[in-house]
Every structure is written in C-alpha cells, then in structure tokens.
Amino acid sequence: MRTLCSSTLIGEFFVIGFAALVAMKDPDLSTSTVWLVSGIAMVLCVLLCGMVTRPGGVALGWALQLALIASGVFVPAMYFMGAVFAALWWASVHFGRKVDEAKARFAARAESADPGPSTPDAA
Numbered sequence: 001m002r003t004l005c006s007s008t009l010i011g012e013f014f015v016i017g018f019a020a021l022v023a024m025k026d027p028d029l030s031t032s033t034v035w036l037v038s039g040i041a042m043v044l045c046v047l048l049c050g051m052v053t054r055p056g057g058v059a060l061g062w063a064l065q066l067a068l069i070a071s072g073v074f075v076p077a078m079y080f081m082g083a084v085f086a087a088l089w090w091a092s093v094h095f096g097r098k099v100d101e102a103k104a105r106f107a108a109r110a111e112s113a114d115p116g117p118s119t120p121d122a123a
Contacts, residue, residue: 001096005061006049008092012068012085013045019075026074041067058093065089 020038024031044064051057069082 001093001100002049002053004092004096004099005052005058005089008085008088009045009049009052009061009064011088012064013042015081015085016041016045016068019071019078019081022075022077029074061089061093 016038020034023029023034023038041064044060048057048061048064052061065082065086068085069079072079072082
C-alpha cells in the first residue's frame with residue numbers, strides 16, 4: 001500500500017505546485033499566501049509518504065484529498081484534478097491493501113512449506 005499511496009502523493013505534490021502557479025495570476029490572492037498554503041500542502045504530501053502505513057496516515061490522506069478538491073474555489077480546474085486524485089487515492093488504498101494481504105499470504109505459505117535447516121543424518 002505504501003508504494004501506491006506514495007506515488008499518488010508525489011503526483012499531488014506536483015499538481016499542487018502547478019496549481020499555485022495558476023493561482024498566482026489571481027489578483028485577489030497575494031503571492032505569499034498562495035505559496036504559504038501551497039507549500040504547506042506540498043510538504044504534507046511528502047510527509048504523508050512516510051506516514052501512510054501508520055495509524056491515521058490514510059485519514060490524513062483523505063483530508064488532503066478534500067482540501068485539494070476545495071482548492072477549486074480558487075483554481076476551478078482543481079475541482080476536476082482533486083476528484084481525479086481522490087479516485088487515485090481510493091484505488092491506492094484499496095488495491096494496496098489487497099496487495100499487502102496477498103504478500104502476507106504468500107509469505108505465510110512459503111514459511112510453512114520451508115522445512116527449515118536440514119541436519120546431516122547421523123547413522
């Protein structure tokens with residue numbers, strides 16, 4: 001799950017950066033505010049890559065998805081991009097857990113089939 005979710009978060013990192021460039025053109029928004037908010041969101045994306053398997057990591061990821069969709073108020077294209085990344089986040093979590101379960105089953109099966117270290121016959 002970690003790999004899939006981290007890939008989604010890194011993609012979001014870049015999308016947030018590009019959205020900040022678009023938001024800077026809005027005369028109602030100050031450049032410093034745009035980069036402060038976008039910078040915090042970008043740092044959160046990177047930090048979440050390491051926290052995704054910890055308790056609350058997936059929930060924080062969902063909060064980030066909602067914030068990304070809400071940013072459509074300032075950059076309308078982000079409604080669409082936020083929805084796309086929310087779908088990617090769901091797929092990453094859902095299928096990542098399935099892959100983790102399959103890996104655990106495979107490891108358990110391999111461990112039970114392993115006879116252990118062999119000892120020479122003392123006949």
